[in-house]
Amino acid sequence: MNRTLALLLGAIVIIAAALLPIWIGPFYTRVIQLFFFSAGLAIAWNILGGFSGYWSFGHTVFIGMGAFAAAHIAPNLGLIGTGPMSMLVAILLAGLFCGLFAAILAYPILRLRGIYFAIAMLGVSQVAGELVNNVGWFKGGIGVFLQTPLPAGMATEDFFYYIFGALLLLCFIISMAVRNSRFGYALLSIREDEDTAMMLGVATERYKIMAFVLSATLVGILGAVYGYSVGYFTTYTVFRLDLSLNLIVFCLIGGIGTLFGPIVGTAIMLFITQVLLSRFLDIHLLITGAIVVVIILLMPGGMIGALRKWRRPKERSSTVTAEASA
Amino acid sequence: MSENILSGRGVTKSFRGLTAIQDVDFDVPAGAIFGLIGPNGAGKSTLFNLITGYYPLTRGEIRFSGESISPLPTYRRNQIGIARAFQISKPFPALTVRENVRVGAMFGRPGGSDPEKVVDEALAIAGLEELADRTAEGLTVGSLRKLEIARAYATRPSLLLADEPCAGLNPTETEEMVNCLRKVRDRGTTVWLVEHDMKAVTSICDCILVIDAGQKIAEGTPQEVVADPKVISAYLGEPLEEQVD
Numbered sequence: 001m002n003r004t005l006a007l008l009l010g011a012i013v014i015i016a017a018a019l020l021p022i023w024i025g026p027f028y029t030r031v032i033q034l035f036f037f038s039a040g041l042a043i044a045w046n047i048l049g050g051f052s053g054y055w056s057f058g059h060t061v062f063i064g065m066g067a068f069a070a071a072h073i074a075p076n077l078g079l080i081g082t083g084p085m086s087m088l089v090a091i092l093l094a095g096l097f098c099g100l101f102a103a104i105l106a107y108p109i110l111r112l113r114g115i116y117f118a119i120a121m122l123g124v125s126q127v128a129g130e131l132v133n134n135v136g137w138f139k140g141g142i143g144v145f146l147q148t149p150l151p152a153g154m155a156t157e158d159f160f161y162y163i164f165g166a167l168l169l170l171c172f173i174i175s176m177a178v179r180n181s182r183f184g185y186a187l188l189s190i191r192e193d194e195d196t197a198m199m200l201g202v203a204t205e206r207y208k209i210m211a212f213v214l215s216a217t218l219v220g221i222l223g224a225v226y227g228y229s230v231g232y233f234t235t236y237t238v239f240r241l242d243l244s245l246n247l248i249v250f251c252l253i254g255g256i257g258t259l260f261g262p263i264v265g266t267a268i269m270l271f272i273t274q275v276l277l278s279r280f281l282d283i284h285l286l287i288t289g290a291i292v293v294v295i296i297l298l299m300p301g302g303m304i305g306a307l308r309k310w311r312r313p314k315e316r317s318s319t320v321t322a323e324a325s326a
Numbered sequence: 327m328s329e330n331i332l333s334g335r336g337v338t339k340s341f342r343g344l345t346a347i348q349d350v351d352f353d354v355p356a357g358a359i360f361g362l363i364g365p366n367g368a369g370k371s372t373l374f375n376l377i378t379g380y381y382p383l384t385r386g387e388i389r390f391s392g393e394s395i396s397p398l399p400t401y402r403r404n405q406i407g408i409a410r411a412f413q414i415s416k417p418f419p420a421l422t423v424r425e426n427v428r429v430g431a432m433f434g435r436p437g438g439s440d441p442e443k444v445v446d447e448a449l450a451i452a453g454l455e456e457l458a459d460r461t462a463e464g465l466t467v468g469s470l471r472k473l474e475i476a477r478a479y480a481t482r483p484s485l486l487l488a489d490e491p492c493a494g495l496n497p498t499e500t501e502e503m504v505n506c507l508r509k510v511r512d513r514g515t516t517v518w519l520v521e522h523d524m525k526a527v528t529s530i531c532d533c534i535l536v537i538d539a540g541q542k543i544a545e546g547t548p549q550e551v552v553a554d555p556k557v558i559s560a561y562l563g564e565p566l567e568e569q570v571d
Contacts, residue, residue, distance in 0.1 A: 182432045189429045192418030199378060199412075201404035201433035201481050257420075 017165055021158050029157045035270050036164035037226060041243075042250040042262030043171040044218035047178060049248070050257035052211045053191030054110070057118040058125030059247055062098045062216045064239035066223025068132055069094035071144040084149045091224040098220025099213045106209040113194070122244070129239035140235035146228045160229040167225065171218055172263070178214070179259055187211055191257070253295055255302030264303045331356040331485050331516050332377070332408075336386035339369075339376055346372045348540045349386070354485070359507065359517045361531030361548070363524075365560055369540040370520045371413065374487050378410050379403050390485070407435050409483035411474035413490040413520075417462035423473055424449070424458040427480045434481025444480050451509045452476035453502060468499040475506055485516045492523045504530050528552060536560070 021029045041063070049055045074090040109120050132140035150159055178184045186207040189197035197204050227233055246269075254265025272291060277284035299306040332354040339347040347369045354360045364370050375381045377388060379400040388395055395403055404410075409430075418426050427448050431441040438444065449455050452472040457465065462473060471491050478486055488507065492500045504526055511517050521527045527534065528548040536544040536551055538560040544551050551557055 185425070185429050185432050188421060188425075189418055192420060193416050195380070196412070196416040196418070197429070198400040199404060199410050200430045200477065201401050201435065202429070203401050 014169065018162075021161055026155065026157050029161050031270065031274050033157060033161045033164050033229075034274065035266060036161070036168040037222060037229075038246070038250060038270060039263045039266040040164065040168045040171045040222050041219060042247050042254075042266050043168070043175045044215045044222070045247045046251050046256065046262045047175055047187075047218075048211045048215040050251055050261070051178065051184060051187035051191060052208060053257075054208065054212070055118045055248065056121040056215075056244075057248070058121035058123070058241075058244055059215075059219055060238070060240050060244040061121070061125035061128045062102070062219035063223035063226060063243065064125075064129060064132065064235070065098050065101060066094040066220035067146075067227030067233060067238040068138060068140065068144070069097040069220065070224035070227050071146050072138070073097060084151075087149050087228060090146075091221055091228075094224035095217045095221035098223075099217035102213045102216030103209065106212050110205070110208045110212060122241075125239065125241070125244060129235055132239065133235040138235075143232055143234040143237075144227075145232050148228045148231065156229075160225070163225055164222075164229075167222060168263075171222075172259075174214070174218070176259055178211075183207060183210065188257075249292055251302075253292065253302055255304030258302070258304040261302050261304045268303065329356055330354055331391060332518070333389045334377075334386065335389075337373070337376060337383065337388060338385035339372055339381060340384045346540050347376065347537075350537060350540075350542050352535055352542070352545075354516060354518055355533070356484075356516055357511070357514070358532040359511050359519060359530050361527045361534035362518065362520045362537070363522070363527055363534060363551075364537040367539075368537045370537065371489060372540075373537070374410060374489055374520065377403075377487060378408060401433075404433075404481055404483070405435055407482075407484035408487065409434070409478035409481045409485070410487040411471075411478040411489060411491060413493060415467070415470035415474050417465070417470055417473055417477075419463040420461060422459050422461050423454055423465070423469075423476075426462050426473055427454075427476050430477040430480030431482075435483065438482050444482065448476040448480040451479060451513075452506055467494050468496075468502075471495065471499075471503060472506065475503075475510070479510055479515070483515055485518060486510060487518045487520075489520050490522060491519070492521055492526050500526055524552075 020032065024032075041059070045056065045059050070090040070093070073093045074086065077093075105124065109117065109124070112120050129140075132138040134141070148156070148159065150156060178187070186197070186202045186204070189200065189202055190204050190208060194204055223238060227238065230237060250265040250269055251262050252265065253268055254263065255261030269288075273284060273288055277287055280287065301309070330353040332352075334350060334352045337347055337350045337352070338345065350373065362370055362373065372381070376383055379395070379398060383396060390403075390406065390408060395406070395408075398406070418429065421429075424445060427445045428441065431444040431448070449458055452475050454469065454472050454476055457469055462470070465473065475486075475488065475491060478488075491503050491507070495503060500523060507517050507519065508530060519527065519531060531548055533546060534544075534548055534551045535542065536554070536557050543556045543560060544554045546554075
């Protein structure tokens, strides 16, 4: 796409998104806020899982850790206050903490490849959740409060709509910068064939750690803001296995490893579950599951993958004939 | 002969008591096309794996430009100028041909010119310009082999290890591959070639090392090696005592 056109389109989307809460009611503001949050998470997951091919099945560990870090670190450092700065500091510290945790965790866990890494992350998230729940100091069992320094006259849903919107934009810009950089090519080569990547001079260990830390930091920040947005949360509000799996589904539906895939997938899945199926609460998980299966079967590359194939029919027919003759 | 870019002394590799490479000495002269031949299972690929650091040495030493490379991990060995093209092509299947080569150009030996220029040069040498925007997934065996060479060349190596680049290619493709390797050498990169195709080896190699069952059995110019009785017996077997009619 033309660069100026892309920038113009981006600007229009951003302005439209900024004006949207004026027309839609609180319910849809919250739905879109949830979309911003989830899409941000999906993008962060995609930097590690999509670009470098290291699928984490326990990424919610960083949501939970971010939320609890926001509740505990800043107050315990004596940085107590209720002004807007208190929230900013708490969120940044939470992101930093998650990044640091990931950097330490990276040494043992990134030596595992493929499904072993995925399961190890699942284990890490379960263990961390149990620790936060059962060690008294974390107050995971009884829950913690995070008070939002809301600007005067602003509705809560509008405030978090804008914050999550800005974070989604940040995640997207970072993801785009990564994808087009040397760092991004290193991650892609690791995903495609890690041993060959090494043979081409790619310091695979270092780039894997960088991707893991970056992904964890972004998720930690989103988790901290999520903690503020709900106000009060216990362990199981934020350490949620279903959310870890949802992230992967969002990316799968949209197209893993693509730039827009996580956003598109999140939009589709949230539209289906929150809007279309909101009247069929008894069977909505059943229908959602069926839809996911159908989409994966029909479009293994996700929406973006299907779009690419559609735009390059020649390539598709050539692979089809190759498959037919094989 | 000029100075040696790569030297091995007493290079040995054992896998749990099975010795795959035993006390092999070699000297690869800078600027040459150096050939390594030997029957199946002689240890040719193992030797390449030792040079690139995929396996650690059991004993012995390998020196590149006079420096021992034993402590260096694989990616560092590439960064100082050793590249490898695989026998069984290992492309990045979801990436385009250009992107595959770009990974080599972006990493590999630091410094040098603009990565995109290197990519163009590597694609031109391998004759892959027309396939540049295709994904590597659907390429033919011949194109995949060229891609291996292009991607390895893009890392700007001073030594390129080519592991059976002509295996499974038809005569035209073999011819193209041989020309491609010559071009690589003419641009200042030493080429170390492992090959079964005797015609290809003898036509382009300046000197040849022959190993059998992990040991060096001959070394010299193509003419010398081909005439060596030990080489003949390794390839064709010992002459039969009794003729079978």
